Amino acid sequence: MDFTLSDEQQMFADTARTLLGDTCTPDHWHKLMEQGAAFDAARWAQIVENGFAALLLPEAAGGMGLGELDFALIAIEAGYVALPEPLVESAGIGAPLLASLAPDHPALADPAAIIAVAPAINPVVANADIAAAIVIEKDGHAFLTTPDKVTLTPVESIDPFRRLFRIEWDAANATDLGPADWGLALDRAAVFAAAMAMGLAQRAVDLAVTYAKDRTQFGKPIGSYQAVKHHLASAQTAIEFARPMVFAAAAEVAHGDVQSRARASQAKIVALEAAEQAARASIQVHGAMGYSWEVDVHLFLKRALALKQSWGTPAFHTSRIATRVFSQPVGADQTFAREKQDA
């Protein structure tokens, strides 16, 4: 039993923090928004070059063969910079799903290729137009297709950095890859959404702290007033208790049992709640500035709103936790228990 991150994991996360922090600054956000764009090819190339897109792929497929916890640490950093590019969707969800079904697919050989995923649970699919492969769920099977063989209708998200499409497709123009582990794909998606939420939440708090130290009213920094402090302390508390849940959920995803599914659901719920709480606290602490487009806090609220309802709503995830609570032993000795069939 050891709940610490390894030195390698921390170094890897530091590398991601530096790369994304340097290349995805407020100036970059503003530039993309002015252009009406949500994808920066140069930044994507750097992400790929550093191996982050191949992290979960098996070494046989040219990947790094690392695990979900390693990837979650990168996803936290992606959340911290409100990353527009589909690192999490493609490398965290799409690539390992495709690798499990068609390990020799050419899209896996190109580390820059984007693999879009259309699970039944989501009404829209991100970045489908620029994908080298689209994996669609139907009746438990995975169907493989490409943007030229489907009808994509762009839909606008409140998050300016989410590129979403409704998709119409015909099974005749897709390859049936057979039954797929959509449960595992959903668990990964939930855990990585939760990890991104940790980054979103911390950035929202950090922005508010910086502002509250600087902004003065009644002759003092507003951050010296308890009413302001307590908003941010509550948000930080929510972060501190969501983070270990995200780490544990990531470390346990591969079990694929009722406990690991419940843990992924717990992580998604508490992490997205923390992100929403932090973003709203940050807006409140920024006052009227927080309600303006000019201050960037809104980006973190919007991503949190989007991720909270994608990949399973809170109600969906609560029902998965209820299944675990009411079908398996609960209590103090059950924290790390695995599924019992005869429970």
Added chain:
Amino acid sequence: MNLTYTPEQDAFRAEVRAWLEAHVPTGKLEHFDASREGFEAHRAWEATLKSGDWGMVTWPKEYGGRGLDLIQWLIFEEEYYRAGAPGRVNQNGIFLLGPTLMEFGTHEQKQRFLPPMASGEEIWAQAWSEPQAGSDLAGVRATAVLEGDEYVLNGHKIWSSRAAFADWAFGLFRAPGSERHKDMSLIFFPLDAPGVTRNPIRKINGHVGFAEIFLDNVRVPAFNRLGDEGQGWHICMATAGFERGLMLRSPARFQEAAAALAALWQRRKNTCDPALEGAVVRAHVNAEAYALNIYQTASRLMAGAKIGAEASTNKIFWSEMDIHLHETALAILGAEAELVTPTGEHDWLDDYIFSLAGPIYAGSNEIQRNIIAERMLGLPR
């Protein structure tokens, strides 16, 4: 990260479970705050625990402990709450003063005070708060004056948990006329020493859970001062870290309560608002979030880290989750929630009342939020 127990840890759990099954009293003891009889029954249980060498499992053997690590402590706590074993009447000693003594005490002080603490022969109360110094603890007025090799203690302490029946107290005193935070010392005194008067105070559940203490020229040896003279504030803050953080509120307590809540829901769900299921599930989620945070903290401490201001987030989290859990139970009980529970049944009502103390004691949650904002986030005072 490895979230599985080793075979040794599994074997340890089995050993703890077997011992507790053989020794935990079958009937529920009267609460240690309810009467002298209840208090002494819990002291006797501490002696039973000690007879199996389970008094304080993480302490070094030479000081009456078992020399185990923090993961083993968590396993022990899980089994302890699972077995429904009695509450620890000496919690102020073993979970607060004990770790503080371990860090700041001399070898002689540890030898003198820790073994009888681990065995329950000496039960401790905390004597910090005063009528004019609650959240503003640095405002304490009680004085300690060194005369030869003795301290002379004077003052008025209040809200001292267990002090109605306990044997010893650890108090915060200052040199007369000294400034806030400065020249304060942590000094131990026997609660039956000449010059000590203690008046029990009833809690809102009717129990004499705490007392006020008057000290009138109470003389104790200078040996009873922990750390250097004037180091009292620093030591108190370290103790407060233990109080808010790892030791006092082990996750097992909340996990067992959440499991009992799930069972209560299963029994009564046909007679109450179906929407309450979400709150029952949430109580489980909260308890697991707390447990995972503590496993993470235990692992970090074992790897050499120290507890910092993040202990204040623990205090807020467990106290708020405890209230949520118990208000959910009362909502399930509905119109029966107000009925005083028959002896021997799960006392949701009394536990709810107790949960309301959580955001107050060990430093109010308002103070904790100030600490988080100032020391974790760096906001100005």
